Amino acid sequence: MPQRVNIGLIGTGYMGKAHAIAFKAAPTVFSLSATPVCDLLAEVTDELAERKARELGFNRSTGNWHTLVNDPRIDVVDICSPNYLHKEMALAAIAAGKHVYSEKPLALSAADAREMVVAAEHAGVKTLVGFNYIRNSATQLAREIVASGEIGELIHFRGRHNEDYLSDPTLPHGWRTKRMTAGAGALGDVGSHILNMAEYLTGQQISDVFGQLQTIIPERPLENGEGTGEVENDDHAQALLRFESGLIGNMETSRVASGRKMGLAYTLTGTKGAIVFDQERMSELQLYTQAGPQARRGFKTILMGPEHPDYVAFSPAAGHGLGYNDQKIIEVRDLIEGIVGNKALYPNFRDAWRTNALIEAIERSHAEGRWVHINEM
Numbered sequence: 318m319p320q321r322v323n324i325g326l327i328g329t330g331y332m333g334k335a336h337a338i339a340f341k342a343a344p345t346v347f348s349l350s351a352t353p354v355c356d357l358l359a360e361v362t363d364e365l366a367e368r369k370a371r372e373l374g375f376n377r378s379t380g381n382w383h384t385l386v387n388d389p390r391i392d393v394v395d396i397c398s399p400n401y402l403h404k405e406m407a408l409a410a411i412a413a414g415k416h417v418y419s420e421k422p423l424a425l426s427a428a429d430a431r432e433m434v435v436a437a438e439h440a441g442v443k444t445l446v447g448f449n450y451i452r453n454s455a456t457q458l459a460r461e462i463v464a465s466g467e468i469g470e471l472i473h474f475r476g477r478h479n480e481d482y483l484s485d486p487t488l489p490h491g492w493r494t495k496r497m498t499a500g501a502g503a504l505g506d507v508g509s510h511i512l513n514m515a516e517y518l519t520g521q522q523i524s525d526v527f528g529q530l531q532t533i534i535p536e537r538p539l540e541n542g543e544g545t546g547e548v549e550n551d552d553h554a555q556a557l558l559r560f561e562s563g564l565i566g567n568m569e570t571s572r573v574a575s576g577r578k579m580g581l582a583y584t585l586t587g588t589k590g591a592i593v594f595d596q597e598r599m600s601e602l603q604l605y606t607q608a609g610p611q612a613r614r615g616f617k618t619i620l621m622g623p624e625h626p627d628y629v630a631f632s633p634a635a636g637h638g639l640g641y642n643d644q645k646i647i648e649v650r651d652l653i654e655g656i657v658g659n660k661a662l663y664p665n666f667r668d669a670w671r672t673n674a675l676i677e678a679i680e681r682s683h684a685e686g687r688w689v690h691i692n693e694m
């Protein structure tokens with residue numbers, strides 16, 4: 318009989334649903350060493366939890382997340398709540414001896430993230446953080462090409478994650494626009510993805526940053542309809558990056574970039590070639606190499622197919638394309654195999670703590686007008 322891994326999901330908004338889809342689909346897409354079972358779901362009230370458990374196919378529900386983390390039948394606590402709750406929920410889950418799968422950013426601050434790393438490592442539980450874009454076939458291929466030396470030695474990284482989900486000034490003040498509930502703004506939300514991506518793709522750690530942040534829409538209508546409130550974090554940000562090897566690069570991120578819906582993109586330039594990628598065309602990777610005569614050189618488009626990482630598990634037909642939720646299915650495969658096979662998971666709490674530290678370093682750099690080293694965080 319295959320082993321079962323009982324999942325306890327907290328939060329059923331955008332991400333909670335994406336995780337539920339992934340847990341259900343993962344055993345049909347991949348041959349897993351154990352089956353994830355959608356066992357217990359927690360929401361803010363008993364009624365909402367019960368309805369969501371029915372809709373998302375969970376066995377049981379509770380209106381109190383403490384009940385979930387302390388339930389002896391739960392193996393993995395999956396945290397899909399707003400950022401400010403990640404730390405409290407993760408520490409409680411770790412204290413109860415559970416493995417923890419958390420959404421990003423890991424915490425509101427680097428110090429909080431550090432506390433979570435220490436607790437998880439001391440308890441010896443497995444952790445995984447939802448930086449799902451690194452699971453896309455094209456991005457896994459980009460990393461393979463860089464690591465193989467096919468484009469020579471890396472000499473530059475350029476990355477952005479720009480969206481326009483808050484470009485409408487009439488959209489209300491929600492948890493994402495408040496310091497106490499979100500931490501940083503675009504920089505912590507979508508910016509965290511491109512910072513993690515920079516380290517994943519290059520295989521190198523960022524050591525120093527020089528940042529700049531701005532809030533473009535300073536006030537938003539309050540959710541109760543009574544007046545407006547001050548937006549407490551950045552709408553967009555950018556930073557110069559220096560990696561430990563001396564490699565240089567830059568990043569930008571926005572939640573008010575009109576027209577950009579899924580604008581995660583990067584260019585990796587090497588001494589012998591380059592890679593260009595845009596998540597709005599997530600099945601395509603642009604590759605330039607110095608092979609062949611000058612007159613025939615140019616970027617070529619590689620359309621993902623069964624020869625590329627993790628694609629064939631979804632489809633035997635080239636060019637038919639994966640989607641956003643497929644990245645989460647791959648992430649869940651890694652979670653289950655990491656737990657059952659006792660393998661290292663990436664990005665775990667320690668890796669995600671680095672991202673929190675980079676976010677804070679960019680904020681400090683902006684405030685103090687100087688380069689900031691990650692070790693200052």
Ligand SMILES: NC(=O)c1ccc[n+]([C@@H]2O[C@H](COP(=O)([O-])OP(=O)(O)OC[C@H]3O[C@@H](n4cnc5c(N)ncnc54)[C@H](O)[C@@H]3O)[C@@H](O)[C@H]2O)c1
Nearest residue numbers: 328329330331332359360361397398399400420421422447
């Ligand atoms: N990896 C990604 O691509 C990605 C995308 C979007 C969001 N996220 C992250 O996922 C997390 C959730 O974001 P979202 O967009 O799903 O938010 P959301 O507002 O859509 O959903 C949050 C859910 O948490 C529930 N919740 C709040 N307090 C709770 C409590 N005390 N107990 C139980 N449930 C509670 C809410 O009722 C809601 O259902 C955030 O950390 C966000 O940064 C990641």
